[in-house]
Amino acid sequence: MERFFYFCNRNHLKNTINMVSYKELGLVNTRKMFAKAVDGGYAIPAFNFNNMEQMQAIIMAAVETKSPVILQVSKGARNYANQTLLRYMAQGAVEYAKELGCAHPEIVLHLDHGDSFELCKSCIDMGFSSVMIDGSALPYDENVALTRKVVDYAHQYDVTVEGELGVLAGVEDEVAAEESHYTKPEEVIDFVTKTGVDSLAISIGTSHGAYKFTPEQCTVDPATGRLVPPPLAFDVLEAIEQKLPGFPIVLHGSSSVPQDEVDTINKYGGSLKAAVGIPEEQLRKAAKSAVCKINIDSDSRLAMTAAIRKAFAEKPAEFDPRKYLGPARDNMKKLYEHKIINVLGSNDKLENA
Numbered sequence: 001m002e003r004f005f006y007f008c009n010r011n012h013l014k015n016t017i018n019m020v021s022y023k024e025l026g027l028v029n030t031r032k033m034f035a036k037a038v039d040g041g042y043a044i045p046a047f048n049f050n051n052m053e054q055m056q057a058i059i060m061a062a063v064e065t066k067s068p069v070i071l072q073v074s075k076g077a078r079n080y081a082n083q084t085l086l087r088y089m090a091q092g093a094v095e096y097a098k099e100l101g102c103a104h105p106e107i108v109l110h111l112d113h114g115d116s117f118e119l120c121k122s123c124i125d126m127g128f129s130s131v132m133i134d135g136s137a138l139p140y141d142e143n144v145a146l147t148r149k150v151v152d153y154a155h156q157y158d159v160t161v162e163g164e165l166g167v168l169a170g171v172e173d174e175v176a177a178e179e180s181h182y183t184k185p186e187e188v189i190d191f192v193t194k195t196g197v198d199s200l201a202i203s204i205g206t207s208h209g210a211y212k213f214t215p216e217q218c219t220v221d222p223a224t225g226r227l228v229p230p231p232l233a234f235d236v237l238e239a240i241e242q243k244l245p246g247f248p249i250v251l252h253g254s255s256s257v258p259q260d261e262v263d264t265i266n267k268y269g270g271s272l273k274a275a276v277g278i279p280e281e282q283l284r285k286a287a288k289s290a291v292c293k294i295n296i297d298s299d300s301r302l303a304m305t306a307a308i309r310k311a312f313a314e315k316p317a318e319f320d321p322r323k324y325l326g327p328a329r330d331n332m333k334k335l336y337e338h339k340i341i342n343v344l345g346s347n348d349k350l351e352n353a
């Protein structure tokens with residue numbers, strides 16, 4: 001019996017010693033950031049990253065616009081880039097922001113679409129300051145129970161948690177759903193109260209990926225011939241806001257799929273047919289409401305791919321990766337700055353720049 005306790009205690013000690021607190025890495029959680037964003041009528045950018053150039057572009061854009069920022073890592077990105085590397089990259093991001101002249105950067109390291117308690121715990125133990133537990137595909141009661149379990153663990157370490165109600169259509173890494181189901185406003189109070197989540201991702205017609213809608217779901221703009229997607233369900237958003245006044249709401253799948261990037265990709269040998277996103281005016285409108293975090297991933301992928309395809313086509317003899325990843329980084333930075341200033345409105349919102 002004594003031996004048994006000895007081993008248990010040793011394991012406990014080992015876990016404690018191996019834990020990395022995000023606070024030691026200079027990161028922040030989302031609590032204060034979201035409260036300010038809801039009050040101020042803007043949204044915090046949540047940009048996914050998988051590699052160094054993306055991270056550099058995100059941090060450069062955030063520093064130059066004096067914006068708080070959420071660095072988002074999906075399960076797929078964690079498998080692709082390695083969890084240890086990502087953690088040190090996030091720590092590096094804080095130091096890099098300071099080196100670029102931002103004395104007090106506000107950077108969150110967030111797990112996007114955590115699908116199990118174990119994955120969320122592992123991220124919290126490795127220095128993430130925020131996690132999402134996505135139980136939206138589960139029956140309601142199971143979603144509540146799983147989310148509650150993650151919140152109980154995360155809050156011990158002052159890590160914030162995003163939950164999700166409603167299902168988004170589309171494909172994002174390993175998250176895929178054929179059909180969307182709008183969030184039911186009548187469920188949100190019960191869900192937030194029972195789980196204790198810090199923010200709630202909802203479904204109001206946004207969708208993952210670069211093909212958010214089929215051509216049949218869209219109308220055609222007679223002036224440009226481009227597809228125009230169906231509008232977001234702002235009535236559902238308003239009903240949710242009335243149930244949960246001031247509570248932080250999150251929008252996933254909110255890339256706008258810039259047509260100039262799609263055109264560049266197609267011009268230089270790509271084949272993106274009928275890619276369509278959420279119009280930026282609609283995201284701007286959402287950002288002014290209780291929506292305080294807007295997730296953007298596909299747009300950055302498009303900006304990167306467009307710049308690389310162009311560089312390859314224009315300089316076929318070039319084989320120095322810096323000569324095509326550099327322009328890709330520049331193009332992503334331009335995109336991030338545009339989103340921050342013209343769509344989210346999070347520029348100049350650092351507490352102490």
Ligand SMILES: [Zn+2]
Nearest residue numbers: 172252253295
């Ligand atoms: Zn998502």
